[in-house]
């Protein structure tokens with residue numbers, strides 16, 4: 154029955170997605186709305202899923218995997234429809250397969266924490282309740298599979314190699330030397346600048362990766378001036394230096410979440426579905442809010458650092474070019490962490506005074 158309810162939700166989501174894909178709007182607005190649709194789809198599934206509680210940990214894990222699978226199918230279909238439109242409008246050289254892998258990778262980024270956290274909590278619940286021991290060999294097998302699923306989803310968050318395929322392009326030595334100098338200034342080691350293939354998907358992006366690496370897409374390198382590229386590098390070096398603080402807060406909130414779950418676990422089975430839903434919502438909110446706030450602050454600090462090194466114009470110019478290339482709307486932020494272009498340019502303007 155739960156499966157049937159979720160399939161109904163999927164049909165509705167796909168129908169809305171189809172309308173959104175066909176709307177005549179810039180790609181930036183359409184992808185922003187599709188992101189909202191993704192969260193709506195997840196919220197509806199959680200709300201309906203809580204109604205079937207208590208389901209028992211192994212069945213609940215299966216349900217969780219089903220939900221993740223359905224969401225990937227929904228957005229796989231929607232992006233399959235969006236591909237020919239975006240290919241024409243933005244002149245993408247990417248094949249449908251490359252496009253879908255990149256787009257679904259972003260959907261998986263939203264799903265992975267839910268899968269990791271959900272499977273982890275269910276595994277612990279199954280172990281602590283003693284039900285896994287009571288089920289004998291079958292229980293041991295189930296609990297290992299659930300634990301492995303939680304571990305793999307968790308690893309995919311922290312160990313993702315690069316968001317786009319890497320290219321064997323040497324970046325100019327001058328950029329790496331500058332990045333290393335900036336790193337020394339902030340007390341962080343910059344080991345490498347990786348060039349990613351952004352041309353096929355027309356992505357001008359930069360990332361701070363694990364292991365002291367910074368990634369820039371070739372499309373970004375080709376679209377910005379040297380000063381603008383340096384400003385972007387400075388922004389990412391600042392993110393590398395902020396990583397320790399972020400990991401510390403992440404561990405702290407995780408410990409808080411586990412602590413909260415342990416306190417409520419003995420009563421969880423007596424809670425009505427809505428009680429559980431409220432409780433899950435509170436945990437998710439309490440875990441996400443401090444992280445979100447810190448990451449927003451980090452964005453402002455990284456911008457300030459880039460300005461301190463290369464001036465306001467370089468970063469402002471880079472942000473304008475990137476927003477135009479991605480057809481982003483200036484007054485809407487493209488994700489939950491970065492402010493909109495207008496807000497960001499205004500904040501930078503303060504430095505000129």
Ligand SMILES: [Zn+2]
Nearest residue numbers: 388392452455
């Ligand atoms: Zn940033």
